[in-house]
Amino acid sequence: xxxxxxxxxxxxxxxxxxxxxxxxxxxxxxxxxxxxxxxxxxxxxxxxxxxxxxxxxxxxxxxxxxxxxxxxxxxxxxxxxxxxxxxxxxxxxxxxxxxxxxxxxxxxxxxxxxxxxxxxxxxxxxxxxxxxxxxxxxxxxxxxxxxxxxxxxxxxxxxxxxxxxxxxxxxxxxxxxxxxxxxxxxxxxxxxxxxxxxxxxxxxxxxxxxxxxxxxxxxxxxxxxxxxxxxxxxxxxxxxxxxxxxxxxxxxxxxxxxxxxxxxxxxxxxxxxxxxxxxxxxxxxxxxxxxxxxxxx
Numbered sequence: 140x141x142x143x144x145x146x147x148x149x150x151x152x153x154x155x156x157x158x159x160x161x162x163x164x165x166x167x168x169x170x171x172x173x174x175x176x177x178x179x180x181x182x183x184x185x186x187x188x189x190x191x192x193x194x195x196x197x198x199x200x201x202x203x204x205x206x207x208x209x210x211x212x213x214x215x216x217x218x219x220x221x222x223x224x225x226x227x228x229x230x231x232x233x234x235x236x237x238x239x240x241x242x243x244x245x246x247x248x249x250x251x252x253x254x255x256x257x258x259x260x261x262x263x264x265x266x267x268x269x270x271x272x273x274x275x276x277x278x279x280x281x282x283x284x285x286x287x288x289x290x291x292x293x294x295x296x297x298x299x300x301x302x303x304x305x306x307x308x309x310x311x312x313x314x315x316x317x318x319x320x321x322x323x324x325x326x327x328x329x330x331x332x333x334x335x336x337x338x339x340x341x342x343x344x345x346x347x348x349x350x351x352x353x354x355x356x357x358x359x360x361x362x363x364x365x366x367x368x369x370x371x372x373x374x375x376x377x378x379x380x381x382x383x384x385x386x387x388x389x390x391x392x393x394x395x396x397x398x399x400x401x402x403x404x405x406x407x408x409x410x411x412x413x414x415x416x417x418x419x420x421x422x423x424x425x426x427x428x429x430x431x432x433x434x435x436x
Contacts, residue, residue: 141354143179146171154352154436167193167434193432199373202425203380207418210270219255219270223417226251227409232394250285251275252413253292256420257350263424264351264431270417295345298358299338306331341367343377347423348436357436366433370426377426380419387412 140157148171155164155175163186165172170193173183210216230248233241258271276284297304307317310327320331344363349355367374391412392405427434 141352142175142177143354143356144176144181144183147173147183147185152357152436154354154357156353165193167431167436195370195432196429199425199429200376202429203376203418203422206268207421210268210417210421211414213269216270219273222273223252223255223413224410227413228406230393231406231409246289247285250287250289252416253288254284256416257288257291257346259417259420260347260350260424263421264347264427265424266428291349292346294355295342295349295358296338298355299341299345300335301338302334303331303338306334339382340378343374343381343423343426347427351424351427352436354436362435365435366426366430369433370430373426373430377419377422380415380422384412384416384419387415 141154142157142160143152143154145151146153146166146169149166149169151166151168153164153166159175160177162175163172164175172186174186176183211220226248230244233244255271255273262269262271274284275281306327307315307320310331313327315327315331320328320335322328341363344367345358348357348362387408391409393409394402394405397405
């Protein structure tokens with residue numbers, strides 16, 4: 140559960156997970172130190188200290204491009220990496236499953252992987268440099284741990300692309316659909332394309348807010364644009380890594396029963412994409428770790 144309240148110094152809206160109740164924290168906007176309250180919008184206890192204006196933590200690029208590779212060599216991450224390999228192989232070899240088995244496999248594996256990705260973002264954002272432990276759960280929790288990440292992912296996409304969805308609904312009578320909106324033409328199609336690309340650009344900041352703060356009300360334009368505007372270069376790195384992972388994934392092929400050489404190549408590409416994806420998810424968390432002072436929550 141998320142606890143929301145306002146900073147006693149600057150009235151900035153702040154959100155923390157309920158597990159942090161009673162701990163010291165500081166406002167990312169003004170630096171005021173306080174004790175996290177136990178109820179929503181309860182006035183936090185002020186901790187008397189000299190208020191310093193927070194500054195970004197240096198070393199973002201090194202953390203992304205150099206330190207991220209260390210997670211693959213750390214023996215403590217072996218279990219998590221084996222899980223990723225097993226999930227990818229499970230999806231790869233059951234792609235031609237009978238009846239609807241391939242669809243069930245697709246949903247289950249991506250649910251587990253998205254849950255793993257989001258845990259990487261959260262752990263990295265809060266200072267961890269290890270891959271998260273795997274907790275699939277049993278019974279109802281097993282199903283929930285598979286469905287919840289997909290719900291978070293598609294809810295975030297829906298919100299950042301809401302202008303596109305609304306415009307497509309309004310332009311149905313003009314024959315404009317998602318498939319033909321990319322035709323080069325001034326007017327509604329060009330505006331749709333601009334909104335689509337803007338939503339895609341905002342997605343890393345939006346998913347970071349949903350995963351770390353776990354509060355849908357924080358997906359406000361001013362909250363999303365503030366860190367992007369003030370740390371544009373690092374954010375472009377995060378965006379580029381996520382797009383690279385998505386494009387590579389779109390080029391993957393599942394098991395087709397082809398010759399062994401093709402099968403090995405296809406499987407290697409599927410596994411290689413996960414390396415890029417893990418680094419991309421770490422970059423999202425590292426963006427918050429290094430530039431959290433620019434976030435308004």
